[in-house]
Amino acid sequence: MDVELAFASPYIRLGIALLLGAIIGIQRGWVERNEAAGSRIAGIRTYSLVGLLGGICGLLADYFSELFIGLSFVALTVVLTVAYALRLKWHTNLSITGLVGTLITFLLGALAIVGEPTLAISAAVITAIILDNKQELHNALQRLQEYELDAALRLLLISVVLLPLLPNEPMGPWGAINPYEIWWMVVLIAGISFVGYFAMKIGGAQKGILLTCLFAGLSSSTALTLQFSHLSKQQPQLNGLLASGILLSCGTMFPRILFVCSVVNRQLIESLWLPMLLMMLGFYIPAWFIWQRNKQLGQTNPEMKQNPLALTSALGFGLILMLIILLANGLQEWFGDTGTLALAAISGITDVDAITLALGRQSAGGEMLVLAAMGIFIAAAVNSLVKMGMVWFIGEAGMRKYVALPVLGAVMLGGLAVIVV
Template sequence: MIELQNFKLLGIALAIGLLIGLERGWHTRDKGEGMRIAGLRTHGLIALLGGLWGILAVQTGILLMGFAFLSLTAVLLIAYSKSLNKFEDYSITSIIASLITFTLGALTAFGHTMLASATAVVITLLLGFKPLLHGWVNKLEQRELEATLKLLLISVVMLPILPNRSFDPWDVFNPYHIWLLVVLIAGVAYLGYFAIKIGGNRHGPVLTGIFGGLGSSTAVTLNLSRLSKTYPGMQNALSAGILTACATLFVRTLLLSSALNPALFRELFPPLSIMGVLTYLLAFLLWRTAREFQGQQEVMLDNPFQLRMALKFGAFLVAVLFLSKLLKIYFGDTSTYLLAAASGIADVDPITISMSQMSKDGLELSVAARAILIAVAVNSAVKSVIASVIGDRNLGLRVGAVLAIAVVAGLMFS
């Protein structure tokens, strides 16, 4: 059995090496024999070598892998130095790819076949997308690079170190949750910037709505509404983006509640599906009528990292959450519908999660479903107000009218 298992592991290692070698061989297919450091066969052998050394290391000790890795590195460096005498190619990508191939082959011998296989696919894609990635780098502006680094700073560096607990008796001022809102809003602004830059005036807002709506449709509404005052001729395109995000919220709410309590699906499917389909349809019609903006001046995009705006809106959401907690304290948990309306002012997800959980612990399904729909309706009204106050008047009318039609139609089937 052990021998059969080893043969299986070596087979996986060989397949990994051939996969990476296929891309490397295709990349250097125009070079003759002896002009390549490693191609299809060599990468297959390197992965197989890693697997064999890994099997030996399992029996003798892990230090053996270090010796094998250093030996292979020396051989590759010698081959690389010799190749420089034939042609000036200072790229070390092939050497790094060979060392990774050896490592992945060794990982299979230690039983990490899924990790090694998935990593091999990612590495192959990364190597194959060289022209595309280099094209992106060449088009990247200084402010866009700085915005990317700043967004990574507030999300990857700062967010994980914040304490994930409340510091007040109302369970509102949680530094982690508050900063997560800031990161989410800043992230949607960042996404919208590149969506409009890549997709243009007509397609960019809709792309922002599709992807931004998965995180925060309110943040999408805020960001696209701001653009409408600067570019009043883009109301249809921007309205389509906002409404796409709102429609995505309806679908997301249905999926989230059904995942937490499948019994809610029957209660929520008719109203939320009607809301979603109608909003998507009307957003599409608005997008179709946005052709007149193609000939106009392109949107002059500002800084993709909108931290100040994110901080202001994050503070607003915290204030609304605090108000929701006060309503809960003074009116009690029995006022489920009032609490749902208050929570829907800021976000639909919290009340969706709480109602789904409570419906499994004794709360009637009809009551839980009605509370979720109230939160959705209130949240839609809030986004209509945001579009009217922050955005252009015509944008507010478009967004408000579509959401009103969709919500009323959906509630009629609840």
């Protein structure tokens, strides 16, 4: 049965308006359930009636004017403001949240009538959830650092402010540069790193080094590898734990590559899923066994000193990505497939994301799929070997044996999969 047809009856829509008021009212009534009778301004009955009032005003607006809803909203605002002002005489810590929730309930009741009942129900549930998580939201705000808030605002700046302003058309040599697409890729990688940082922060403190390093792979496995390599010289007794963390972090790079490919060019998944899966397992399985052998030494949770989103890093990544896209097109034009694969190997020394995005974009439309998949694999393999080199030359000697063999084995497994596929 069609949803819109089911909601066509005004009786059903009025029922929805009453119900969504009750949803919000149940939450507000539960919060104030211990207060004395008559001391509450609004509970389940009031919110239900306010939702119904909004629905009735929505119906009456069809007979009179759309202004009827607006005037009714203003009248309700005046009544509630007076009620809250009077209550301030007895409650000096009165929150305005209840007033806002009541006004939202009225508007949702009207929305259920004027043509968007599904949207009204969804908004009512979200409103109730927000109201119900007051303590959790306040605790999260208390734990939020200033630089993390700045990072969130920067992410909004580069995504919802700057991105729509950029021209969405090919420019430059070979038409390789599309400012909108390049900046969209910057937003994609910045968003993944942002999510990885906060996932690591939220889960790491309770779950220890395993979960911390797993999420660090979404942000910067290279940074974690470098930091843990230095840490191994300071605390050699933790070599096994640190090595398992490095392997976990590096292994998370491969599902991250698949996710980026699925966004940029889904056709690449067919060629890359098996090599990436085998390389991921080649890191994860040894990490688990190393952890099991060394966990009796005690868990540690080294802090990752990392900015969740540095604007200079985002700009730098955008410039690197633009350069790699130009070089990928140029080398393909001048030297054919060999030039593209050489660029992939060079790019993999420092970063995998840029070459993954560049080759994914270049192979969109079905052309160069095999070459792009090979280039991404080469970049991932080189990047893994570079991290192994960090451990070998920077880390404590006892950690080398834990990392070298799994990395080499994972790269060989991935190479065999590429040949088979």
